[in-house]
Amino acid sequence: MFKGLLSSLLVLVLVATTSIMVKSEKATVKKQKRVPQTLSRGWGDQLIWAQTYEEALFWARSRSKPLMVIFHMDDCPHSQALKKAFAKDKEIQTLADEHFILLNLVYETTDKHLSPDGQYVPRILFVDPSMTVRADITGRYSNRIYAYEPNDMKLLLSNMQRAKTFLKTEL
């Protein structure tokens, strides 16, 4: 009988401990503040990012700057690797900051001109201030011509320089 009581007591203690643990866990979840989401999503917190394609086009046209659109996904390792290389490349960050309107998107837009060879990530497209997608500025991969890898930063930099040369000098 003593043994039975002891085991009942043990069960009670266990239940009590468990419910306390669950409670404190819940409390932690409730209390824990979410980190506010950034527009940069890690591609350069110090850069100015447009929120939407419409906004980006407006700024590209009104400030006469080329637009760089980066398509990526949070759960894509290639996107993550490219983002890391992009964010730590000082030449790219400076050029982007001074001469480009910037947009990074985790969802496709309705503009089919932004997916000349299909919708995939990561891919980077440039749009001229004349509102023309620069389908001529490509990476080095024949199957996904707007894709870049972390070791393509020199090519991306030279492509950014190309995008700075506008299609038309007068808009």
Next chain:
Amino acid sequence: MFKGLLSSLLVLVLVATTSIMVKSEKATVKKQKRVPQTLSRGWGDQLIWAQTYEEALFWARSRSKPLMVIFHMDDCPHSQALKKAFAKDKEIQTLADEHFILLNLVYETTDKHLSPDGQYVPRILFVDPSMTVRADITGRYSNRIYAYEPNDMKLLLSNMQRAKTFLKTEL
């Protein structure tokens, strides 16, 4: 002659001081870090915000939650006042967090259904998970029927409750 030398010296000192000041000012500007832009833009840092209309529609459909779209502008005092009331209203923030897909935009989208009575700010529209804009859920102003003011939070709350009742029970 001594006076001349003294004044030359004074000019030199002044020039030196000025250039030091200019230099240190430049250094400050360079060093000063920008605050990363948030997707909430002040409408509730603890809420999860979609970045684009396309993303928001995807989440509304896939999670069967109504979408709330807030159009606003940074330099519009009415938008700023509404934002302040919206962000500090705990009932609205909780309801928004638990039952809505959220999007705040400073630029118009290409979807004309989101501007049934014109493009103005601030205005709030709801979209049913069936992808139908709830043009029937309006504020109290006859000239701008999707506008809200800071003292309309009770109406906005009841409109959010209405948006939770879907147009179709089966998608």
